[in-house]
Amino acid sequence: MSSPDKTAILAIDQGTTSSRAIVFGQDQSMLGSAQQEFAQHFPKSGWVEHDAEEIWEGVIEVCKAAIEDAGLRAENIAAIGITNQRETTLVWDRKTGKPIYNAIVWQDRRTSEFCADLKEQGLEAEVTERSGLLLDPYFSGTKLRWLLENVEGARAKAENGDLVFGTIDTFLIWRLTGGKRHVTDATNAARTLMYNIGENVWDERLLEILNVPTKMLPEVLDCAADFGVADAEILGAEIPIYGVAGDQQAATMGNACFEPGMFKSTYGTGCFALLNTGSDKVTSKNRMLTTIAYRLNGETTYALEGSIFMAGATVQWLRDGLKIIDDAAQTSEMADAADPEQSVYLVPAFVGLGAPYWDSESRGALFGMTRATGPNEIAKAALEAVCYQTRDLLEAMQSDWGDAEDTILRVDGGMVASDWTMQCLANMLAAPVDRPNILETTALGVAWLAGSRAGVWPDAEGFAKTWSRERRFEPSMDADTRKNLYAGWQDAVGRTLSTKS
Numbered sequence: 001m002s003s004p005d006k007t008a009i010l011a012i013d014q015g016t017t018s019s020r021a022i023v024f025g026q027d028q029s030m031l032g033s034a035q036q037e038f039a040q041h042f043p044k045s046g047w048v049e050h051d052a053e054e055i056w057e058g059v060i061e062v063c064k065a066a067i068e069d070a071g072l073r074a075e076n077i078a079a080i081g082i083t084n085q086r087e088t089t090l091v092w093d094r095k096t097g098k099p100i101y102n103a104i105v106w107q108d109r110r111t112s113e114f115c116a117d118l119k120e121q122g123l124e125a126e127v128t129e130r131s132g133l134l135l136d137p138y139f140s141g142t143k144l145r146w147l148l149e150n151v152e153g154a155r156a157k158a159e160n161g162d163l164v165f166g167t168i169d170t171f172l173i174w175r176l177t178g179g180k181r182h183v184t185d186a187t188n189a190a191r192t193l194m195y196n197i198g199e200n201v202w203d204e205r206l207l208e209i210l211n212v213p214t215k216m217l218p219e220v221l222d223c224a225a226d227f228g229v230a231d232a233e234i235l236g237a238e239i240p241i242y243g244v245a246g247d248q249q250a251a252t253m254g255n256a257c258f259e260p261g262m263f264k265s266t267y268g269t270g271c272f273a274l275l276n277t278g279s280d281k282v283t284s285k286n287r288m289l290t291t292i293a294y295r296l297n298g299e300t301t302y303a304l305e306g307s308i309f310m311a312g313a314t315v316q317w318l319r320d321g322l323k324i325i326d327d328a329a330q331t332s333e334m335a336d337a338a339d340p341e342q343s344v345y346l347v348p349a350f351v352g353l354g355a356p357y358w359d360s361e362s363r364g365a366l367f368g369m370t371r372a373t374g375p376n377e378i379a380k381a382a383l384e385a386v387c388y389q390t391r392d393l394l395e396a397m398q399s400d401w402g403d404a405e406d407t408i409l410r411v412d413g414g415m416v417a418s419d420w421t422m423q424c425l426a427n428m429l430a431a432p433v434d435r436p437n438i439l440e441t442t443a444l445g446v447a448w449l450a451g452s453r454a455g456v457w458p459d460a461e462g463f464a465k466t467w468s469r470e471r472r473f474e475p476s477m478d479a480d481t482r483k484n485l486y487a488g489w490q491d492a493v494g495r496t497l498s499t500k501s
Contacts, residue, residue, distance in 0.1 A: 006078045009451045011443035014084045014168050016269040019058045021066035022443045032070025034062040046109035049102035074236030079454040081243035081446030083250035084168040086191045089143035094164050101151050104143040107351045111142035112360040132197045132290030141193030141210045158213050165216040169244050181228035184218045186295035187249040223294045224449040243449025247442050248272040254441030255410040256467035258460050267415035271308035273393045286396035287356045306355035306393030310348035314382045324375040332420035335380035344368045345492035346381035356396045361498035383421045387428040388489040408432050412441035427477035434469040
C-alpha cells in the first residue's frame with residue numbers, strides 16, 4: 001500500500017470570539033475550512049472570560065470539519081500550525097489538565113487597580129525596559145497574579161508545582177499532546193509581562209514584581225519549532241505541531257512583512273498594527289509597545305505595535321447591544337446612506353482605550369448627535385472610529401521609527417472585506433491600503449511556519465514572492481477635510497479620557 005500524500009497543512013486559528021481551522025494545500029490554496037463561535041462571559045463590568053473546555057472542544061470539532069471539508073484525512077496533514085488570541089490567561093492542574101478557573105481574556109480590566117499601584121511605585125519604566133510592554137491589565141502577568149491570589153488554594157498549589165500557566169496556544173498544545181509538552185513560542189511569551197524580550201528569557205525581576213513562581217511557566221521555543229505531536233486518537237493520526245505564533249505576529253508573517261519598515265494592520269475583534277523594526281528593539285516615545293515580531297532559527301526580529309481594543313467588536317456591539325444591524329455587512333450600506341452633514345463620533349472605549357492613550361478607566365461615548373441622528377450615522381461613526389484609531393497608531397509608530405513618507409499598509413481580518421471601511425482608512429491615513437488575495441493571513445502565517453519547517457512550503461524569501469494583493473485603495477479625500485475630521489476625533493477622545501490618565 002502506498003503511503004498517503006502528506007503535503008497539506010492544518011492551521012488552527014483560535015480567536016477571541018470564534019475558533020477556526022483551515023487546511024492549506026502545498027500551493028498555499030485554501031482546501032477546506034470550518035469555524036465555530038463560542039460564548040463570551042461578562043461576570044462583572046470590565047471582566048471578560050472564556051470557558052477553556054468549550055474552546056478546546058470547539059477547536060477539535062473545527063479541525064475535523066476542516067479536514068473533511070478539504071476531502072482529506074488526518075494522514076494527509078504534514079504539520080499543524082497554531083495561532084491564538086494573545087494575552088488570554090489560563091491556569092490548569094498539571095496532573096489532570098483541568099483549568100482552575102475560566103480563561104481571563106485579553107480585554108479584561110479587573111487588574112486595573114493593581115497596575116495603577118505598580119505605576120505609583122515607579123515600576124513602569126523598569127517593566128517596559130525588560131518586557132517592552134506597559135503596566136496595563138491587557139497583558140497576561142497581572143491576570144496570572146489575580147488567579148493565584150483569588151482562586152482558593154491556587155497560590156499553594158502553584159508553589160508546589162501542581163499548577164501550570166499558559167496562553168491559549170500552550171493550553172491547546174498541552175491537550176493535543178496529551179500533556180506531554182508545556183511549551184509556547186517567543187511571540188506569545190513576549191506578551192505576558194514576564195518575558196525579557198532582549199535576553200529571550202523569563203525575567204526573574206518581573207516574576208518577583210508579580211509574585212509568580214517560575215515553575216509554572218512553559219518552555220519558550222522559536223516560532224517554527226518542534227512543539228510536540230498531536231495524539232492519534234484526537235484527530236485521527238499523529239501530526240507534528242511545527243508552527244506557533246500569537247495572532248498579530250502570525251498575520252505579520254502571513255502578510256510577508258519580513259523587511260524592516262513594513263506595516264500591517266489586522267482588523268478582527270480589536271485592531272493591531274505592527275511595524276517591523278528588524279533587529280532593532282526600538283523604545284517608543286509615544287507609548288507604543290516594543291515586542292517580538294517573530295523568532296526564527298534563534299534570531300529575533302522586533303516590532304513596534306499599537307493596539308486598539310475594539311474594532312470588529314464595536315460592530316458586534318451594534319448587532320448584539322444596540323440591535324441596529326443583523327449582519328456586519330450592513331454597516332457599509334448604512335454608512336453610505338448616513339447624512340453627510342452630521343459629524344457624529346463614537347469613541348469605543350467599552351473596555352478602556354489602548355494605544356497610544358492606555359487609559360483603562362475611559363469608557364465609550366457618542367458625540368455630536370442631534371435629533372436627526374439615527375442608526376445610519378451611528379454605524380458610520382463605528383466604522384470611522386476604527387480608521388481614526390489606526391491613524392493614531394501609525395502616526396505614533398512613524399514618529400518612533402523615523403520618516404516614513406511612503407507608507408503602504410497591508411491589511412487583513414474580517415473588517416477588511418468592507419470596501420467602504422478600507423476607502424475610509426486610506427482617506428484618513430493619506431496612504432494606500434493593500435488588501436491581499438488571501439484575507440486569512442493569520443492562519444496563513446502559522447501555516448507557513450509549519451509548512452516551511454515540514455519542508456513542503458518555501459522559506460521566507462520564497463513565501464514573500466507569493467504574496468499578492470486583491471485591491472489597492474488610494475486616498476481620495478482632500479487635506480482640509482481630513483484635517484477637520486481628525487481634529488473632531490481628537491476632541492472626542494479628549495472628552496472621553498479619564499482624569500486618572
